[in-house]
Amino acid sequence: MKFKSKSAFVPYILWIALFVIAPIGLILYYSMLDLNGEFTLVNYRNFFSSAYLTMTLTSFWYALIITFFTLIISYPTAYLLTKTKHKHLWLMLIIIPSWINLLLKTYAFIGIFGLYGPVNAIVEMFGFDPTQILFTDFSFVFVAVYIFIPFMIIPIFNALDKMNPSLIYAARDLGASPLTTFRRVIFPLTIEGVKSGIQVTFIPALSLFMITRLIAGNKVITLGTAIEQQFLVAQNWGMGSTIAVFLILIMFAIMRFTRTKKKGGRA
Amino acid sequence: MRSTLTPLAKVYLAIVFIILYAPIFYLIFYSFNSGGSMGSFEGFTLEHYQAVFDDNRLLVILINTVIVALLSALIATIIGTLGAVGIVSLRNYKIRNIVLSLNNILIVSPDVVIGASFLILFTMIGVKLGFTSVLISHIAFSIPIVVLMVLPKILEMNTNLIDAALDLGANRRAVLTRVIVPYIKPGILAGFFMALTYSLDDFAVTFFVTGNGFSTLSVEIYSMARAGITLTVNAISGLVFIVTVGIVVMYYFITKRSRKTEGSTR
Amino acid sequence: MANDIIIRFDNVTKFYDSQTKVLQDVSFELERGKFYTLLGPSGCGKTTILRIIAGFEKPTTGNVYINGKYVNDVPANDRQVNTVFQDYALFPHLNVFGNVAFGLRIKKVKESEIKFRVAEALKFVNLPGYENREITEMSGGQRQRVAIARAIINDPEVILLDEPLSALDLKLRTEMQYELRELQQRLGKTFIFVTHDQEEALAMSDEIFVLNEGIIQQSGTPVDIYDEPINRFVADFIGESNIVEGVMLEDYKVKFAGKVFDCVDGGMKNNEKIDVVIRPEDLQITSPEAGKIGVTVDTQLFRGVHYELSTYDKDGNEWLVHSLKKAEVGAQVGLDFDPEAIHIMRLNETEEEFDARIEAYTNEV
Numbered sequence: 092m093k094f095k096s097k098s099a100f101v102p103y104i105l106w107i108a109l110f111v112i113a114p115i116g117l118i119l120y121y122s123m124l125d126l127n128g129e130f131t132l133v134n135y136r137n138f139f140s141s142a143y144l145t146m147t148l149t150s151f152w153y154a155l156i157i158t159f160f161t162l163i164i165s166y167p168t169a170y171l172l173t174k175t176k177h178k179h180l181w182l183m184l185i186i187i188p189s190w191i192n193l194l195l196k197t198y199a200f201i202g203i204f205g206l207y208g209p210v211n212a213i214v215e216m217f218g219f220d221p222t223q224i225l226f227t228d229f230s231f232v233f234v235a236v237y238i239f240i241p242f243m244i245i246p247i248f249n250a251l252d253k254m255n256p257s258l259i260y261a262a263r264d265l266g267a268s269p270l271t272t273f274r275r276v277i278f279p280l281t282i283e284g285v286k287s288g289i290q291v292t293f294i295p296a297l298s299l300f301m302i303t304r305l306i307a308g309n310k311v312i313t314l315g316t317a318i319e320q321q322f323l324v325a326q327n328w329g330m331g332s333t334i335a336v337f338l339i340l341i342m343f344a345i346m347r348f349t350r351t352k353k354k355g356g357r358a
Numbered sequence: 359m360r361s362t363l364t365p366l367a368k369v370y371l372a373i374v375f376i377i378l379y380a381p382i383f384y385l386i387f388y389s390f391n392s393g394g395s396m397g398s399f400e401g402f403t404l405e406h407y408q409a410v411f412d413d414n415r416l417l418v419i420l421i422n423t424v425i426v427a428l429l430s431a432l433i434a435t436i437i438g439t440l441g442a443v444g445i446v447s448l449r450n451y452k453i454r455n456i457v458l459s460l461n462n463i464l465i466v467s468p469d470v471v472i473g474a475s476f477l478i479l480f481t482m483i484g485v486k487l488g489f490t491s492v493l494i495s496h497i498a499f500s501i502p503i504v505v506l507m508v509l510p511k512i513l514e515m516n517t518n519l520i521d522a523a524l525d526l527g528a529n530r531r532a533v534l535t536r537v538i539v540p541y542i543k544p545g546i547l548a549g550f551f552m553a554l555t556y557s558l559d560d561f562a563v564t565f566f567v568t569g570n571g572f573s574t575l576s577v578e579i580y581s582m583a584r585a586g587i588t589l590t591v592n593a594i595s596g597l598v599f600i601v602t603v604g605i606v607v608m609y610y611f612i613t614k615r616s617r618k619t620e621g622s623t624r
Numbered sequence: 625m626a627n628d629i630i631i632r633f634d635n636v637t638k639f640y641d642s643q644t645k646v647l648q649d650v651s652f653e654l655e656r657g658k659f660y661t662l663l664g665p666s667g668c669g670k671t672t673i674l675r676i677i678a679g680f681e682k683p684t685t686g687n688v689y690i691n692g693k694y695v696n697d698v699p700a701n702d703r704q705v706n707t708v709f710q711d712y713a714l715f716p717h718l719n720v721f722g723n724v725a726f727g728l729r730i731k732k733v734k735e736s737e738i739k740f741r742v743a744e745a746l747k748f749v750n751l752p753g754y755e756n757r758e759i760t761e762m763s764g765g766q767r768q769r770v771a772i773a774r775a776i777i778n779d780p781e782v783i784l785l786d787e788p789l790s791a792l793d794l795k796l797r798t799e800m801q802y803e804l805r806e807l808q809q810r811l812g813k814t815f816i817f818v819t820h821d822q823e824e825a826l827a828m829s830d831e832i833f834v835l836n837e838g839i840i841q842q843s844g845t846p847v848d849i850y851d852e853p854i855n856r857f858v859a860d861f862i863g864e865s866n867i868v869e870g871v872m873l874e875d876y877k878v879k880f881a882g883k884v885f886d887c888v889d890g891g892m893k894n895n896e897k898i899d900v901v902i903r904p905e906d907l908q909i910t911s912p913e914a915g916k917i918g919v920t921v922d923t924q925l926f927r928g929v930h931y932e933l934s935t936y937d938k939d940g941n942e943w944l945v946h947s948l949k950k951a952e953v954g955a956q957v958g959l960d961f962d963p964e965a966i967h968i969m970r971l972n973e974t975e976e977e978f979d980a981r982i983e984a985y986t987n988e989v
Binding site for chain 1: 363367370371374375377378379380381382384385388395396397398437438440441443444447457460461463464466467468469470471472474475476477478479482498499501505555558559561562565566575576579580583584587591594595598599602603605606610
């Protein structure tokens, strides 16, 4: 198209400059300032101390677990959804919970996992003593997986949906078992969907802070919690920015890893 | 594919759906509880809903949330749509790809990082933390999603349509208003609704950039939830659920209508 | 009669970059009210000519005139020319009425008049009463007609058709050929039709331009082009041909396949090397003794109306024969033909030289 709407393009370019480039620059700049606003690399030295490294690794570990469970629940769900009669209606029903305010869903689990909540009521029914499920890492992972499931299902569903069904018949026709068909044809063709699913799960999982605070108490500290802590509680923007720099670096690494390649396999 | 699901598959799907919806209905169910907790249901009452509507502070917050959502979605849709048109008009593919990558950064950025960096930005340029900073932030993080919704529609558009319009005597303005915008309307609508939900759903960014005296629903629920269980929050979730479903249904019908006229030429 | 010329190309070239020459020095004049076809393989430049006339593209060098007016710098929306696109380019967000009315609405014609004229145009293309249909509800042939209605409603001087039949199935395509031809005669407008299908071109056109590699190879009526192809490319592209090398011994005497034959061509140097063309339908099968050339039948295909035989003479030249009679594969048969069936093509003769020669030796007679 040959539309030169230069002036209409200006706000967007301004937006990129002000809200994409400038913030990253500012984070970098602040990461090199200490509490008194002096130029220093002490924040980076601190980041490589064992306390922060352990935190980073735990955060990574939790994000991995969360992504893993989200994926193994979501993939079959997405696959089965594509086989239902009104698949787009069912997909819509999967999406709706993702549009309910995140805080409310998290809040629900405070009640559900609470000492007097329904889960403990069931535990009691089987004759066990009610235990505190809230403020454990189990509850944290569970709630996080719950939150991310729809976001993982959508891209996988789309990838499965786009796949040409003849390819499956072709594979079966050529003698592949259902399992082989899945392994050799379906999964490779939907890997892009899985990748974007991982991208929208793993990066937020690294930076969750609201769920950690409400559900995990202070049991789990993620990179996100640490940033919030430094910025809003300790008022140490320098250290907060340093952690943010690493979060951004990790984010770019994951984006590279999950970068989608255009490939055929479509109907 | 006409294959019917095995019973096992149906059970699996049923469990997933139950898990997805149980917490939501659990919340709404206890919003009618005359007891004070989410542990035991003592009797039916609407007093918690009454409490929401009696609480002026809460009502102001609700109105704030809606205003920020509508306004930010509207502005983001305008800037984003023009941005998408601009991106397509970039002939140099290298520059186009760079712009697209920059566009996507805010989408994948963790909201904590967005919040923290915007906080620094606003403090640096001296924007007072409150309504303005929250609105600007919401516009900022909604723009890229609008672009992503609109861009494919522009790209899939057959360039012959523009030639055809020119051929029939349309000037550039008429091509834009009579052909391009009507054609990409579904994308623009989708972008607007996505921006709306992004704004309504946002907690982390708002939490960082809001100041004293200005709060949105998410931030308010957070502080209420930190204090413990109050069934007022349940009542709010009942209301939010209705509004959300309402938006979904509205979006469904609007897109259905425009899809009917748009048709599938592929 | 200069004002009968509606479109004139003066030495038009088009380069996309210095390497790809799409059009090389193309010149022609088109008369008002005729049906023209630009015929050639894909990439020959025929669509580029159309897009230059429509105003979507500018020539790199050379001048374009519409109605005697220099139009190189006139944008598409200011030209009295309308296009029917290959994929129809119907606006999917508008229904049939909206599509056909588009041009009139741009011109701010009164809504009541638009209504009337859309109804007229739809009647013209045999779609009366289809105003409120959605484009998606229309079949390929119907979309085609909507696209035509959308073009003719603006009362353009010239209607450009960019392979509009290529997406239709064979039966519908034949039907639309009749319809388009008839429509053009009813409207009396100039139609410029682009196609790579030689049958389409032969069936519909007043005049055909055969293009290859950005150069007009030959222009003329369908019969001229079919009967007197100027070179191997045209002969090959327009219908099936048997092309063999030969020598023009003198006027009206040609030697090929090891024998000397009478023919009706002349005006060449004695003993000049030439190409001989004989159309498969001009060859008849007879007994080996009665035939002018003796061949062996290699394969035989039944084509419905005729048999298509592939035969070889003793020198290994292939002779394609369209015969109403059946033959035996492997049999020795003779091929018979009239002197008029022999067409002589000089090597590397341009269209002007060809025309000049034909004129010269026909004047002699």
